[in-house]
Amino acid sequence: xxxxxxxxxxxxxxxxxxPAEAVRTRGLYKRxxxxxxxxxxxxxVPAGSFAGLVxxxxxxxxxxxxxxxxxxxxxxxxxxxxxxxxxxDPVAVKAHIGVLPEGLRLFERLSGRELLMYNGRxxxxxxxxxxRRSEELLTVMDLxxxxxxxxxxxxxxxxxxxxxxxxxxHNPRVLFLDEPFEGVDPISANTLVEVLRRYTSSxxxxxxxxxxxxxxxxxxxxxxxxxxxxxxxxGPLSEVRGGQTLNEALLHLVGARATGEQGLSWLGSPGA
Amino acid sequence: MAWLFVRLKLRLIAGNLRGDAMRQIGFVFTLIAAAxxxxxxxxLIALLRFAPQDVxxxxxxxIFTVIALIWVVGPLLVFGVDETLxxxxxxxxxxxxxxxxxxxxxxxxxxxxxxxxxIVLLGAVAGLARDVSGLLIGLVAVPLHLAFCxxxxxxxxxxxxxxxxxxxxxxxxxxxxxxxxxxxQVPNLVINRxxxxxxxxxxxxxxxxxxWSPPGMAAxxxxxxxxxxxxxxxxxxxxxxxxxxxxxAVLRRTLVRADSSTExxxxxxxxxxxxxxxxxxxxxxxxxxxxxxxxxxxxMGWLSAVGVSTVLLxxxxxxPGGLSGASLAIAVACLTALMLGLQGxxxxxIDGRALWMNAVVYSAPRDLRTDLAARHLAIxxxxxxxxxxxxxxxxxxxxxxxxxxxALLTAAGALPIALGVGAVTSVITPYTYPQRVNAFTSAAxxxxxxxxxxxxxxxxxxxxxxxxxxxxxxxxxxxxSVVAVPYGLAxxxxxxxxxxxxxxxxxPDLLAAVSRPS
Numbered sequence: 001x002x003x004x005x006x007x008x009x010x011x012x013x014x015x016x017x018x019p020a021e022a023v024r025t026r027g028l029y030k031r032x033x034x035x036x037x038x039x040x041x042x043x044x045v046p047a048g049s050f051a052g053l054v055x056x057x058x059x060x061x062x063x064x065x066x067x068x069x070x071x072x073x074x075x076x077x078x079x080x081x082x083x084x085x086x087x088x089d090p091v092a093v094k095a096h097i098g099v100l101p102e103g104l105r106l107f108e109r110l111s112g113r114e115l116l117m118y119n120g121r122x123x124x125x126x127x128x129x130x131x132r133r134s135e136e137l138l139t140v141m142d143l144x145x146x147x148x149x150x151x152x153x154x155x156x157x158x159x160x161x162x163x164x165x166x167x168x169x170h171n172p173r174v175l176f177l178d179e180p181f182e183g184v185d186p187i188s189a190n191t192l193v194e195v196l197r198r199y200t201s202s203x204x205x206x207x208x209x210x211x212x213x214x215x216x217x218x219x220x221x222x223x224x225x226x227x228x229x230x231x232x233x234x235g236p237l238s239e240v241r242g243g244q245t246l247n248e249a250l251l252h253l254v255g256a257r258a259t260g261e262q263g264l265s266w267l268g269s270p271g272a
Numbered sequence: 273m274a275w276l277f278v279r280l281k282l283r284l285i286a287g288n289l290r291g292d293a294m295r296q297i298g299f300v301f302t303l304i305a306a307a308x309x310x311x312x313x314x315x316l317i318a319l320l321r322f323a324p325q326d327v328x329x330x331x332x333x334x335i336f337t338v339i340a341l342i343w344v345v346g347p348l349l350v351f352g353v354d355e356t357l358x359x360x361x362x363x364x365x366x367x368x369x370x371x372x373x374x375x376x377x378x379x380x381x382x383x384x385x386x387x388x389x390x391i392v393l394l395g396a397v398a399g400l401a402r403d404v405s406g407l408l409i410g411l412v413a414v415p416l417h418l419a420f421c422x423x424x425x426x427x428x429x430x431x432x433x434x435x436x437x438x439x440x441x442x443x444x445x446x447x448x449x450x451x452x453x454x455x456x457q458v459p460n461l462v463i464n465r466x467x468x469x470x471x472x473x474x475x476x477x478x479x480x481x482x483x484w485s486p487p488g489m490a491a492x493x494x495x496x497x498x499x500x501x502x503x504x505x506x507x508x509x510x511x512x513x514x515x516x517x518x519x520x521a522v523l524r525r526t527l528v529r530a531d532s533s534t535e536x537x538x539x540x541x542x543x544x545x546x547x548x549x550x551x552x553x554x555x556x557x558x559x560x561x562x563x564x565x566x567x568x569x570x571x572m573g574w575l576s577a578v579g580v581s582t583v584l585l586x587x588x589x590x591x592p593g594g595l596s597g598a599s600l601a602i603a604v605a606c607l608t609a610l611m612l613g614l615q616g617x618x619x620x621x622i623d624g625r626a627l628w629m630n631a632v633v634y635s636a637p638r639d640l641r642t643d644l645a646a647r648h649l650a651i652x653x654x655x656x657x658x659x660x661x662x663x664x665x666x667x668x669x670x671x672x673x674x675x676x677x678x679a680l681l682t683a684a685g686a687l688p689i690a691l692g693v694g695a696v697t698s699v700i701t702p703y704t705y706p707q708r709v710n711a712f713t714s715a716a717x718x719x720x721x722x723x724x725x726x727x728x729x730x731x732x733x734x735x736x737x738x739x740x741x742x743x744x745x746x747x748x749x750x751x752x753s754v755v756a757v758p759y760g761l762a763x764x765x766x767x768x769x770x771x772x773x774x775x776x777x778x779x780p781d782l783l784a785a786v787s788r789p790s
Contacts, residue, residue: 071628073780090635099632105625105787109566110559111539121555122633148538150566166629 022047022174022205023068027077030063037063039229040077045207045222047082050200052216052237053209054246055226056254061209062102064226065178069099081174095123098167102178104159108152112143112162115151119166130169137165141191157188164192168199175199177208181215193219213247227254273367277375281382306384313392320399327472329495330479332400336417336487339389343421344428345452348445369524373426373516380422390418396494406497413505417490420512427519430526443568450572454579486511539566552639553646560650563622569705570615570622577611578658585662589669599746601675602753604666605659605683606742610734612655613690617730618723618786619647619698621705625787631779640779641772644698648691648764659683678753682745685756686738692760692767693733699775701726702785719788737763 023045030038038060045051053061066072068079070086070093078085084092107115113134120130138147141161146154151162160180167175175196181189196219200206210216216223223240225233232253233240241249289296317335320328362372380386397410482488486508493504544561548554564570585604588595595603620627634640663683667676703719703726741756775782 069632071631071780071783094632094635097632099628101628103625105628107559107623107626107629109563113541114539114559114562117545118555118559119629121550121558122552122630124551127550148541150539 020047021045021080021083022049023051023079023081023207025064025068025077025079028064028067028074028079029076030060030067030072030074036229038067038074041226041229041231043068043224043231044234045205045224047205048200048203049205049222050196050220051205051207051222051224052220053207053224053226054211054213054216054250055209057211059226059254060229061226062178065176065207065209066101069097069101069176070094071099071101095170096173098170098172098175100160100163100167100175100177100180104156104163106151106159106163106166109150111148111150112154112158112165113138113147115162116166116169120169123170125170133169134165137168140195141165142188156183157185160184161188161191164195168195172204174205174207177206179210180208181210181212189215213245213250217241217246225250225253273371273375274378277379278382281379285383303384306388310388310391313388314395314398317392317395317400318398320396325402325495327475328400329492330475332396332491332495333479333482333488334475336393336396336491337482337485339392340417340421340424340487343389343425347425347429348432348448369520373520373523376426377419377422377516380426381418386418386422389421390414393417396491400491400495401497402495403497405501406494409497409501409505410494413490413494413508416505416508416512417487420486420490420508420515423512423515423519427515427522430519431522433526447568447571447575450575450579453576454583552633553642556643556646557650557653560647561653564650564654567622573615574612574654577608577615578662581608581611581658581662582665585666585669595670597670598672598675598678598748598750600670601663601666601679602682602742602746605663605676605679606686606738608659608662609655609683609686610690610731610738612651612658613687613694613734614727614730615655616647616651616691616694617697617726618701618703618705619644619694620702620782620786621698623786624704627783627786631783634776634779637772637776640776641768644695644768644771648688648695648768651691652687655687656684659687678745678750681753682742682756685741685753685758685760686734688757688760688764689738690730690734692764693730693737695764695767695771696733696774697726697730699771699778699782701729702782704786704788719785722785 021044023043025041025043028038028041028043030036041060041064043053043064053065055061063072067074068081068086070090073087078087080086081093081097086093107118110118116134116137117127117130120133121127125133138144141164143158143161143165146158151159154162160183164177164180167177180192184192196206217237220237223233223235223237223246224231225240233249237246240246244252285299289299317332320331323331362376367375393414397407397414401407401410479488483492489504490508493501493508496504542558542562545554545558548558564574581604584607588603589600623630630643634643660680663679664673664676666679667673701722703723738760741752741759744752745756
C-alpha cells in the first residue's frame with residue numbers, strides 16, 4: 001500500500017532495514033506537582049510485536065504513552081519511535097504513528113464519516129483516497145449505519161471503533177492504544193481484535209495498555225509491566241509470566257496484599 | 273425527610289467549596305450579591321409606601337410577577353449546578369413521589385437566593401400594606417408567594433428534566449439563554465424610544481395583564497387587605513396546592529420514563545466540503561464551519577454577538593448623544609466586526625479535548641499556522657454576511673446607503689485585526705469551555721481569570737491596533753477605509769505567525785489547557 005502520509009523530510013526510507021525496536025524510551029520521567037507519575041521508564045517494544053502495557057491504576061501507563069506520542073512533554077529522558085526521537089524529530093515520528101488516547105476524546109460534533117475524512121485530510125492524504133479508506137474502515141468496523149450520526153451520540157464501543165479507524169487511516173507503522181477495550185461490548189471488542197491482528201500480521205507494531213489480563217494473555221507476544229511509575233518486568237509473554245497466569249504474575253510483581261476477611265461479616269447473611 | 277434534604281443541600285454547598293479558593297471567593301461574592309439584592313430590593317419595594325396608592329399596587333403586582341418569572345427561568349439557565357434538584361439522582365432511593373416532592377421543596381427553599389427573595393418580598397409588606405389587616409395578610413402572603421415561586425420553578429424544571437438531560441435539550445437551552453439575555457434588553461429599548469407611551473401607562477397596562485395571576489393576587493391582597501384580600505389569599509393558597517399536586521404527578525411520571533437522549537438523528541453530507549481544497553487547510557475549514565452550526569457554545573457566541581450588535585445599532589442612534597450620518601454606519605459595522613472577531617480569542621477551546629488529533633499530526637510551526645489560517649477563513653466566511661447586513665442596516669438607519677461602503681471596508685479591516693490578535697491570545701491564554709452550558713460562566717472551574725484576561729487583552733489590543741485606521745475614518749477621512757483591508761490582513765498574518773511560533777513550542781500545554789475536566 002502506498003504511504004501517502006510520508007511527508008517531506010528524511011524519514012525512515014522504505015528500502016532501509018527497519019530498526020529492531022519499534023519503541024524505546026530511556027529514563028522517561030514526569031512529575032505533576034509533588035506527585036511523580038513516571039519515575040524513569042525504559043520501555044522497549046520490538047518491531048512487529050503485539051505489545052501489552054499492564055499495571056494497576058496510577059502506575060503511569062497513560063502518562064508514559066502520552067509522552068511517547070508527543071502529547072505530553074517529559075521532564076527528563078528520551079523517547080524514540082522507529083529510531084527517531086519523538087521530541088527532536090517530530091516530523092519523522094508523527095507521520096508514522098497512530099494514536100487512540102484514553103477517555104475517547106474525539107470531535108464530538110462531527111459524524112463518524114466526517115471524523116475520518118478530517119483525520120485523513122489533516123494528514124495530507126488525497127480526498128478520494130481518504131474517502132475510499134474511510135468506507136472500507138467503516139464497513140470493517142460495522143459502523144456504516146451510524147456513519148452519518150454525530151460522534152457525541154455514539155456508544156462507548158462505537159467511539160472506540162471510530163477512534164481506532166481514525167488511528168489506522170494513514171496506515172501507521174506503530175499504533176498506540178490506551179485502554180482500547182475498556183467499556184467495549186464483546187461484539188465490538190471482537191471486531192477490534194480482528195482488525196488489530198490483521199494489522200500486526202503484516203509486520204506493524206501495536207502497543208496497548210490494558211487492565212484485562214486475559215485479553216493481554218490472548219493477544220500479546222510482548223508484555224511490559226508497570227508499577228509506581230517504573231517498568232518492573234518486560235519481555236516475551238512466556239518469560240514475564242513464567243509458568244503462572246499473567247494475572248498471578250502481575251499480583252506477584254506489584255506485591256498486592258491478600259484482601260483481609262475481617263469486617264463485612266454482615267455481607268451476604270440473609271435478613272441481617 | 274425535609275430536614276434531611278435541607279442538610280443534604282447544605283452539605284452539597286459546603287462540599288462544593290472545599291479546597292477550591294476560586295469557588296470560595298465565588299461563593300463569598302454570591303453571598304454579597306444575595307445580601308445586596310435582599311437589602312436593596314427590600315428598600316426599593318418599601319419605598320412604594322410613598323407612591324400614590326394605585327401606582328404602588330400596580331408596581332407591586334408587576335414586581336411580584338417578575339420575581340416569579342425569575343424563579344421559573346433562572347434555574348433553567350443554571351440547570352445542573354445543584355444535585356438536589358435533579359430527580360434522576362434520587363430515583364434509586366426508596367422514596368415516594370410525595371416524600372421526594374417535600375424533600376426537594378425543602379432543599380430548594382435552602383440557600384442564599386430563596387432567603388434573599390423572602391426578604392425582598394417582605395419589603396412589599398412594608399411598602400404596600402395600608403392597614404393592620406393588610407399587614408397580617410402580608411405576613412402570610414409573602415411566604416405563600418415564595419412557595420408559589422419555588423413550586424412553579426420545581427414543576428417546570430421537573431417537567432423539562434428529561435429534556436435537559438438529553439444532549440439535544442441542552443443544545444436548545446443554550447440558544448434559549450441567548451434569547452433571554454437579549455430579551456432583557458427589550459424594556460430598555462422600549463422605554464428609551466418611548467414606543468409604549470408614558471411609563472405610568474405602561475405600568476398600568478402590565479398590571480392589568482397580571483391582575484388575576486397568583487403573583488398579582490398576592491400583591492393586591494397585601495395592598496387591599498380586608499375580606500377581598502383574604503379571598504385572594506385563599507385563592508393563591510389553593511393554586512399553590514394544585515400546582516404542588518401537578519408537580520408530584522409530573523415527578524411520578526418522570527422517574528419511570530425512558531431517557532430519549534440516545535435517539536440520534538443523522539447529519540447530511542455537506543456539498544460545500546467538495547469545493548474546499550484537500551489537505552489540512554481544507555480539512556480545518558470544513559470542520560470549523562460544521563462546528564459553527566452544530567456546537568451550541570459556538571452558536572451561543574455568534575447569536576449573542578449579532579444580537580448585541582443589533583441592539584447597539586438602535587441604542588447608538590437614539591438618545592441625545594446618539595451618532596448619526598456615516599459615523600453611525602461605520603461604528604456599528606466595526607463593533608460587529610470586533611464582536612464577531614472576539615469569537616476567535618480562544619479558537620482551540622471549541623476543539624477542547626479533541627485537539628490532540630491535530631497535535632499528533634502537527635510537526636512544525638508551519639502546520640499550526642495553516643490551522644490558524646483555516647480557522648480565520650471559516651470565521652470570516654460566517655462573519656462577512658453578518659457584517660454586511662449590519663453595515664447596510666446602519667447606513668439605512670443613518671439615512672444614506674452609500675455610507676455602507678466605507679463602513680463595510682473599515683469593518684472588513686477590523687475583523688482580521690481582531691482575528692490576528694485572537695490567534696495570539698488563543699495560544700497565550702487558552703482555556704477550556706465548560707461542559708455544561710449555562711448563562712453565567714464561560715470557562716472551566718479555576719480558569720475564569722484566564723478567560724477574562726484573554727478577552728480583555730484581546731479587546732484592548734484590537735482597539736489599539738485598529739485605532740490608526742478606524743478613528744480617522746470615523747472623524748471623516750473616509751478614503752482611509754480603502755487601506756483598512758490590506759492593513760487588517762497584514763496584522764492577521766503577523767498574528768498567526770507569532771501565534772504559531774509561540775503555540776507550537778507549547779503545544780502540550782495548550783492541549784492540557786483546553787482539555788481540563790469541567
